[in-house]
Amino acid sequence: MANLKYNNDAHRLDCIFIGKLDTQTSQEIQPLVEFEIETCQAQKPKEELRICFDFGEVEFITSTFIRICVASAKTVGKENFCIKNTNPLIKKTLKIAGLDGELNAS
């Protein structure tokens, strides 16, 4: 459901998500993501951490997962957060929610 990898050279956290991110799954993912962000930030406290969520294998999202995205973007700053590889349905979902720009979704 989630594969989180920290790239030390780029000081970037790559999070690959898979499948249906329903409420329960999102609730399980949330502490993992929060912990990982905190850990990564501790590695280079003076540098700005970048976070990239990979939605290539994501089929469905819920508002709980959207909140994880929004919170992560807020933690590192909008310019340091992005979502890549969204499928068209997820892209439209973010568009309807008015968050595609906010979350730098592509």
Place this chain on the structure above:
Amino acid sequence: MSDYKKIADEMLDKAILAGAMYHQFNQEQTDHIVDKVFEAGFGARVSLAKMAAEESGLGVWQHKVIKNVVATQLVYESIRHEKTAGVISVDYKEGIMEIAQPIGPIFGIVPITNPTSTVLFKILISLKSRNPIIFSSPKRAPECCKKAVEICYEAALKAGAPEDCIQILPETNRDLTHEVMTHPKLALILATGGTGLVHAAYSSGNPALGVGPGNVPIFIDTSADIPFAIENIINSKTFDNGTICASEQSVICEKAIAHQVMSEFEKQGCYFLDKDETALVEAIAFDKDKGVMSADVVGQPVSRIAEMAGIDPPFGTKILIAKQEHIGLEYSLSQEILAPILAFYEAPDYKSAIKECIDLNYLGGVGHTAGIYANNEDRILEFSSIMNAGRIMVNTPSVQGAVGGMFNTLATSFTLGCGTGGKNITTENVTAHHLINVQRVCRRKVNEKWFNFDQSKYMDESLDTDEIFSEYNKNY
């Protein structure tokens, strides 16, 4: 930023997010949610009805149970097989495929007369069309409305619906309602309520499906089965003490059968007021300063109305009937009164009777509902063609007929479109398919006549219509 603006912004943001999530659901997932919400609403039909009757002080709780049943069971039956997500139709011959898209956040206004059934109905049609809905509860019955929302929302969440797909304003007041109605993120207002509120919805700048006021004339023709007609009128007009806007307001018949009609009304438990009693009832039933029915009599039983007016009809009287000679704004009882009070008109002949029906129909009820009791097809057709009403009920109780599902196959609805006469965009009974945007995917099916025609001929002013058409329609 005002507090109300802030509340509206937050609620609309939540609704937008819920709508975005809901848009991912397919038909099967959507139907599962509707199934579960229907079961929850239907299961609460009695408790909600009792709560609504007690809190609002209007109507009859047993009738409100029936309203809740209509708003759940019959509405569910009328929409359950409807396609509202993804591809909803394919016409291979014409090359057109239709795809349903949800419209977005809906604002549902709930009237005091149906505070729980309207909520149940609007939730089912909104969820079926994958739209989030925000409710505004009536001022005098907020708790029952809130309870109905909570029951449905809980069931929706359990069935997997997105968070915040159903919300209710934390309080009912004009400013907050205005903020939501005019909010740029709102997609549609489902306005059921008084004329002022419906007008505000139409003036909001957002699309609205509203219900115009009714003033339902019922014509009893000489060909009618009179006892049957009277029985149906009584059952309809007394339902929930007359709170439904499709309820009968006036009965019109020819002089030739007037005596028989009056006797039958009396035989079946109605009471004809004399002149003095009519004046007393008129005084309490209509607010002449505001030009509308008095809120004090809405949904009250005859006994209470009689007490208020200071009259003494026989015990158990079902409807108070006032003989009237005139129709117009200055004649209060010729206008809509949502209580067991009927106006009665005796016309010298058929044509005069129909003309009186036209006057009543146009006195505040254009586009709503009209009814006829007759066994003469020509007269049914003539009456139907002359009335301006979205629904013409034939040998049918007006209330139960207009909402659909019991006496006919009209879509079951608590939002009855009144056409342009009622400042509505539709005369249909509003249901789930009014809450989707239908996209038409059009395959190439060329118009051969158009493409075979030498279009430079359109530029030649010397060619007249016949010459161009003859060339255009030429067979190749």
